[in-house]
Amino acid sequence: MPEIKVTPLGAGQDVGRSCILVSIAGKNVMLDCGMHMGYNDDRRFPDFSYITQNGRLTDFLDCVIISHFHLDHCGALPYFSEMVGYDGPIYMTHPTKAICPILLEDYRKITVDKKGETNFFTSQMIKDCMKKVVAVHLHQTVQVDDELEIKAYYAGHVLGAAMFQIKVGSESVVYTGDYNMTPDRHLGAAWIDKCRPDLLISESTYATTIRDSKRCRERDFLKKVHESVERGGKVLIPVFALGRAQELCILLETFWERMNLKAPIYFSMGLTEKANHYYKLFITWTNQKIRKTFVQRNMFEFKHIKAFDRAFADNPGPMVVFATPGMLHAGQSLQIFRKWAGNEKNMVIMPGYCVQGTVGHKILSGQRKLEMEGRQILEVKMQVEYMSFSAHADAKGIMQLIRQAEPRSVLLVHGEAKKMEFLKQKIEQEFHVNCYMPANGETITLFTSPNIPVDISLGLLKRESAIGLVPDSKKPKLMHGTLIMKDNSFRLVSPEQALKELGLGEHQLRFTCRVHIQDPRKEHEMVLRVYNHLKGVLKDYSVQHLPDGSIMVESILIQATAQSEDQGTKVLLVSWTYQDEELGSYLTSLLKKGLPPTTA
Amino acid sequence: MAAESAEDWLLESLRLYNDLHVFELQEPTRVIEWIGEKSVCVAGYENSRRNEILQLLLPQKLYVKEKQGLCPERDFKVERGGFSDRPVYSLRHVPDTSLLVTSGPPDSSLQVWQLAAEDTDVIKCASTIPTGNDSKKPWTKIATTLARTPCVLHGSRVNNVQITEIESKKNIYTAASSISDEVSSLEFLDCNTLLACCVNGQLCLADVRQPQSPLGDASIPWALSGEQWCMGVSPGVQGSDVNAPAIARLSSGGQLTLTDLRNISKLLKSARCKVSAASPSTEFLCVSWAPVLDGCLAVSGFNGTVHIYDTRSWPVSGGEAEPLFSHKGHILSGMDNGGGFPLVTTHAWHPWKPRMLLSAASDGSLHVWDWAESHKNS
Numbered sequence: 010m011p012e013i014k015v016t017p018l019g020a021g022q023d024v025g026r027s028c029i030l031v032s033i034a035g036k037n038v039m040l041d042c043g044m045h046m047g048y049n050d051d052r053r054f055p056d057f058s059y060i061t062q063n064g065r066l067t068d069f070l071d072c073v074i075i076s077h078f079h080l081d082h083c084g085a086l087p088y089f090s091e092m093v094g095y096d097g098p099i100y101m102t103h104p105t106k107a108i109c110p111i112l113l114e115d116y117r118k119i120t121v122d123k124k125g126e127t128n129f130f131t132s133q134m135i136k137d138c139m140k141k142v143v144a145v146h147l148h149q150t151v152q153v154d155d156e157l158e159i160k161a162y163y164a165g166h167v168l169g170a171a172m173f174q175i176k177v178g179s180e181s182v183v184y185t186g187d188y189n190m191t192p193d194r195h196l197g198a199a200w201i202d203k204c205r206p207d208l209l210i211s212e213s214t215y216a217t218t219i220r221d222s223k224r225c226r227e228r229d230f231l232k233k234v235h236e237s238v239e240r241g242g243k244v245l246i247p248v249f250a251l252g253r254a255q256e257l258c259i260l261l262e263t264f265w266e267r268m269n270l271k272a273p274i275y276f277s278m279g280l281t282e283k284a285n286h287y288y289k290l291f292i293t294w295t296n297q298k299i300r301k302t303f304v305q306r307n308m309f310e311f312k313h314i315k316a317f318d319r320a321f322a323d324n325p326g327p328m329v330v331f332a333t334p335g336m337l338h339a340g341q342s343l344q345i346f347r348k349w350a351g352n353e354k355n356m357v358i359m360p361g362y363c364v365q366g367t368v369g370h371k372i373l374s375g376q377r378k379l380e381m382e383g384r385q386i387l388e389v390k391m392q393v394e395y396m397s398f399s400a401h402a403d404a405k406g407i408m409q410l411i412r413q414a415e416p417r418s419v420l421l422v423h424g425e426a427k428k429m430e431f432l433k434q435k436i437e438q439e440f441h442v443n444c445y446m447p448a449n450g451e452t453i454t455l456f457t458s459p460n461i462p463v464d465i466s467l468g469l470l471k472r473e474s475a476i477g478l479v480p481d482s483k484k485p486k487l488m489h490g491t492l493i494m495k496d497n498s499f500r501l502v503s504p505e506q507a508l509k510e511l512g513l514g515e516h517q518l519r520f521t522c523r524v525h526i527q528d529p530r531k532e533h534e535m536v537l538r539v540y541n542h543l544k545g546v547l548k549d550y551s552v553q554h555l556p557d558g559s560i561m562v563e564s565i566l567i568q569a570t571a572q573s574e575d576q577g578t579k580v581l582l583v584s585w586t587y588q589d590e591e592l593g594s595y596l597t598s599l600l601k602k603g604l605p606p607t608t609a
Numbered sequence: 610m611a612a613e614s615a616e617d618w619l620l621e622s623l624r625l626y627n628d629l630h631v632f633e634l635q636e637p638t639r640v641i642e643w644i645g646e647k648s649v650c651v652a653g654y655e656n657s658r659r660n661e662i663l664q665l666l667l668p669q670k671l672y673v674k675e676k677q678g679l680c681p682e683r684d685f686k687v688e689r690g691g692f693s694d695r696p697v698y699s700l701r702h703v704p705d706t707s708l709l710v711t712s713g714p715p716d717s718s719l720q721v722w723q724l725a726a727e728d729t730d731v732i733k734c735a736s737t738i739p740t741g742n743d744s745k746k747p748w749t750k751i752a753t754t755l756a757r758t759p760c761v762l763h764g765s766r767v768n769n770v771q772i773t774e775i776e777s778k779k780n781i782y783t784a785a786s787s788i789s790d791e792v793s794s795l796e797f798l799d800c801n802t803l804l805a806c807c808v809n810g811q812l813c814l815a816d817v818r819q820p821q822s823p824l825g826d827a828s829i830p831w832a833l834s835g836e837q838w839c840m841g842v843s844p845g846v847q848g849s850d851v852n853a854p855a856i857a858r859l860s861s862g863g864q865l866t867l868t869d870l871r872n873i874s875k876l877l878k879s880a881r882c883k884v885s886a887a888s889p890s891t892e893f894l895c896v897s898w899a900p901v902l903d904g905c906l907a908v909s910g911f912n913g914t915v916h917i918y919d920t921r922s923w924p925v926s927g928g929e930a931e932p933l934f935s936h937k938g939h940i941l942s943g944m945d946n947g948g949g950f951p952l953v954t955t956h957a958w959h960p961w962k963p964r965m966l967l968s969a970a971s972d973g974s975l976h977v978w979d980w981a982e983s984h985k986n987s
Contacts, residue, residue, distance in 0.1 A: 217730075219665065219975075221683040224629040224942065229683070232623055267620055384860050397682065404687065405635050430729045433691035438659070438692070 011459055013182060013208055014244055015445075017422050018055035019043060027082050028055035029184070029210065029422065029547035034177035036157045039073045040184045040210070044116075054085045057093050061452060067481040072153045075101040076186025077170035080116055081363070084181025087113060090141060091134035093228045098153065099142045103295055104169025105145045110135055119338050119366050147171065147196055158173070165199045166400055168294060174204055177440035179459040181206040182416055191407035193223055195256050199402070203415045207457045209416035213403040213424040216432050230257070230396055231264050237392070238272045238327040242354035245263040247342040247369065249335035252358060254400055261329065265313045275317035277332040277341045314482045317341075322348050335360060338367035355391035361399055391436060404432060411440055418455055420445040463492070463499040466506060524600045527558060529577045530537060539567065539581065542604050543596075549590075565593055567600075612902045618941035628965070628979040630668065630683060633940050636661060637887035637973040639893060639954035640700040645725070646960050649690060649967060650696075650709065652697035657740060660697055662711070664689040664724060666813025671965070671977065682789055685975075689724060699751050699881065703759040708735075710761045712749040717765055718848055719749065719913040721775055738769070738778055740764075741936065744982040750792050762871055764792055766822045793839040798870070806840035810858060812873045841906065857906055857920075859896035862887045865908070865930070867920060878922040879983075882928035884911040893954045893971075903964040909953040912967040913940035915968045917980070939970040 018028030026045035161171040188199040248254035332342035362367030491507035560567040585593030636653035653660030666686040698713035707725035721740040762925040764770030767788035790807040894910035916932040950971035959965035965979040
C-alpha cells in the first residue's frame with residue numbers, strides 16, 4: 010500500500026530546532042532546518058546523519074522548504090547546505106528570503122565574534138546558501154519536478170510565515186510551521202482551504218495553553234510604559250523587524266493622544282533605513298483591511314513619534330525609544346542601554362526571544378552585572394520587562410485549522426507526548442482521525458488509499474442509473490462496466506462500448522442441460538407440476554409459466570421436449586446464458602433431485 | 610461590541626485594575642474550583658455534546674509569592690483534561706486529594722474523577738455514585754470534605770441530603786427531615802457540620818455526628834419570602850473573627866442578607882444590590898466572601914458584571930448598597946460573541962491576593978482581575 014513516512018529530526022518532542030523529513034510517494038522533502046537555541050555544541054543542529062548514511066543529500070532530497078525566518082526554523086540552513094552539503098532547491102516565501110539572511114548574519118556575528126566559536130558557518134556560506142533559494146508566492150502552485158508540487162498558504166505568526174502543502178499525485182501533506190488563528194494589528198490569521206490532505210503536521214507548542222487576549226498584553230505593555238514615564242523614567246524598547254514595532258508605535262500613539270501625554274517618543278534611524286524596504290515587502294504580504302490601515306497612517310507621520318538622534322539619550326526627563334537591534338547585542342539599542350541601565354527609574358522592555366550570548370539574553374535570565382568591553386562592569390538597575398507578542402496557535406486554534414483543512418490524519422510536533430494525551434484524544438474524538446506524536450528520530454508510517462480518478466462514459470451512467478431505484482447520495486452504488494487503461498488515462502465504459510472500440514463482436518454463451526423426470530403423465534401436466542414445484546421452492550425468484558408451455562425462472566428457460574425413449578420419462582431442457590451460470594446449475598441440481606410426489 | 614468602545618474600556622482599565630487577563634475558553638463554564646492555590650478546574654455544561662473538564666494552571670505571576678524576576682507568560686496552562694458525557698453543573702475538589710466530584714443532568718448521580726496520573730494528562734472518570742434520588746428532581750448540589758476519608762455531601766431537596774464516602778460509596782449520614790424544599794447550596798462548615806440553603810431562603814444546620822438528627826428547622830424571616838435564594842459561606846469560619854457574620858444569602862431580586870452562624874434565624878444586616886433587573890432564576894446566582902478583605906462580598910449572576918460590596922459600609926436602613934467595585938469586562942472587553950449579552954455564570958476569589966478574582970461568563974470568557982484599591986467606579 011502506498012505510504013507516507015514522517016521523521017522529526019528536531020522538534021518532535023523537543024522545542025527548538027524544527028526539522029522534519031517527509032517521504033511521500035517516493036519523494037523526500039525536508040521541512041524547516043532549525044537551530045536549537047539552547048545548546049552550544051552539535052546538539053544545536055538536527056541530526057542529519059539520519060537522512061542517509063552514505064549517498065549525497067542532494068540526490069536523496071527533492072527539496073527543502075523553510076516556513077519562516079525564526080532561527081529555530083532556519084538557523085541550521087547554511088550549515089546544512091554548505092557544510093554538510095546540499096545543492097538542491099530551497100523554497101520559502103519572498104519576505105522570508107529577504108529577512109532570513111539578515112537574521113542568520115546577526116546570529117553568526119554573535120556566535121563567532123562574541124562567543125568565539127569556530128565550527129560555524131561563514132558570511133559567504135550564508136550568501137551561497139541563499140543563492141539556492143527559490144522564492145514563492147502565496148497560493149502559487151510550484152512544480153518542483155513533474156510529480157512533486159508545493160503551495161504556500163498564509164500562516165500569520167510573523168511576516169512571511171507560510172504553511173506548505175506538498176502534493177504528489179493525489180497524496181498530500183500539509184505542514185503548518187508556526188501559525189496562529191487570531192489576527193493581530195498587522196498580521197492576519199492563518200487560512201487554508203478544505204484541501205483534505207492525507208496528513209496535517211502541526212506545531213503544538215502552545216496547544217496546552219489558553220492565551221491571554223492580545224488586548225490585555227497590550228494593556229500590560231501600556232501600563233508598564235506609562236508607569237515608568239509617570240515617574241520620570243526612560244523606556245527603551247529594542248525591536249527588530251518592522252511589523253511588531255509598527256504595531257507598538259500605533260498603540261503608543263493612540264494612548265498618548267487619549268491621555269494627553271507629553272513625554273517624547275522616538276524611533277531610531279536604523280529602523281527607518283530598512284523601513285522602506287520592509288514596508289514594501291510587508292504591504293504586499295498583508296491583506297486588504299490591514300493594508301488600508303497602514304496606508305491611511307503614513308508610517309512615520311505620527312504626531313507624537315519622532316526620529317531619534319543619539320544626543321537625545323542624554324536629555325533629562327522621561328522618554329520612550331524604539332531602537333535596533335532587538336537583542337541588545339550591538340548598535341544603537343546597546344548604546345542607549347548602557348547609558349540608561351544605572352537608573353532604577355528607567356525600564357527596558359524586551360520584545361521576544363534573545364539568543365544566548367546577547368545582553369538581552371543575559372538580562373532576561375536575571376543577570377544584573379554585565380561585563381562589557383575593556384572589562385568594564387555595568388550594573389543594571391533599570392527595570393527589565395519581557396513582553397511576548399509572538400502569536401502561536403493554542404488548542405482552540407489547532408482545532409480550527411484541522412476543521413478548515415479536513416486532514417485524514419494529524420501529526421503533532423513540538424510537544425511532549427505524556428502531556429498531550431488529552432489533546433490527542435480531543436482531536437481523535439472530534440474529527441475521527443488518527444493523531445500521532447513522534448519523538449525525535451522516530452518514524453511514523455501512514456498508509457494512504459489514494460483515489461484514482463476514472464472518466465465514466467455518459468452512456469454507462471445513464472444506463473446504470475436507469476436500472477433500479479433512485480440512487481441514495483449517501484450510499485455507494487455498485488455499477489458494472491469495463492475499465493479501459495490506455496495512454497495514462499482511465500475510462501469506464503459499458504461492455505458494448507468497449508467491444509465496439511476493440512472491434513470485437515459480442516458472443517453469447519448458452520448452456521443447455523437435459524434433466525430426466527420420472528413422470529408417466531402427459532407433457533403439459535408434468536410441466537405444470539414442475540412449475541408449481543419451482544414456484545413453491547424458489548420464493549425469491551420470478552417463476553413464470555409462459556403461454557407456449559415453457560417455464561421461465563428469472564432469465565432461465567425450461568422446456569419439455571417430446572424426445573424420450575420411454576413413456577415414463579420426460580426430458581426437460583434447462584437453458585441459461587453464461588451470466589446465469591450459478592442459478593442455472595442450482596436449478597439443474599434441484600430438478601435432478603426429482604419432483605415431489607403429487608397429491609391425489 | 611464596537612471595537613472603539615472596547616479600546617475605551619481597555620484604556621480605562623489601566624487605572625481601574627492593577628492586573629487584568631482576558632481568556633476565551635472553547636466552551637463556557639459555570640464552575641471555577643480551586644485545586645490547591647495554583648490551579649483551577651473549569652468544565653463545560655452543554656447538553657447536546659461531550660464536555661471537557663480542564664485543570665488550568667495559573668500564569669506564574671499569579672501564584673508566586675516571592676518576587677521572582679521575570680514571569681513572562683500571561684497564559685493559563687492546561688495541565689489536565691477529561692471528557693464528560695453529561696453537562697457539568699457543579700464541580701468540587703476534595704481538599705488534599707486528587708479527587709473531583711461533579712454533578713449535573715440528566716439524573717442526580719454523582720461522577721467521581723481522578724486527577725493525578727503519572728503517565729498521562731487525562732482526567733479519568735473513576736466511578737459513579739448513584740444517589741437513589743428520583744431522576745425527575747432537580748440536579749444534585751454538592752460539597753466535599755476530607756474527614757477521615759474523602760466524603761461528598763449531596764442532595765437536591767432537604768429530605769434527601771446525605772453524606773457519602775467516596776471510595777466505599779457508603780452512606781454515613783442521612784438527613785432525617787420532613788422538609789421537601791429544594792436546596793440551592795450545600796456547604797461543609799467543618800467536617801462535622803453541614804449547612805444547607807433552600808431556594809426559598811431557609812437555612813438548615815446539622816451535626817453529622819448525630820446521624821439521623823433532623824436538620825435545624827429555622828423559620829423564614831419575612832424579608833426573605835417570594836424570591837429564590839443561594840448562599841455564600843465565609844471560608845475561615847472556624848477560628849475566624851467571632852464578630853464577623855459568616856453566612857450571606859442572595860436572592861434573585863438582588864436582596865443580600867447576612868446571618869451569624871450562632872443564630873441562623875436572625876438577620877444581622879441586609880441590603881439591596883445595585884441591579885437593574887431581577888434574575889429570573891438562581892441558575893447562575895453566586896455570592897461569596899473575600900478570603901482576605903474583611904467583610905467584602907462578591908456578587909454575580911444578574912447580568913454581565915461582578916459586583917464587590919463592602920458589608921461594613923452598608924446603610925442601616927437596608928436599602929440599596931453602592932458596590933465598592935464593578936467588573937464590566939465581560940460586556941466591554943469586545944469579544945466577538947455574535948452580539949448577545951453575556952451572563953456571568955460564576956466567580957471565585959483568589960485564595961490570598963486580596964483583590965483578585967476569577968469570573969466566567971456564558972460566552973466562554975474567563976477573566977482574572979485585580980482591581981485597584983484607591984479608585985472607585987464612576
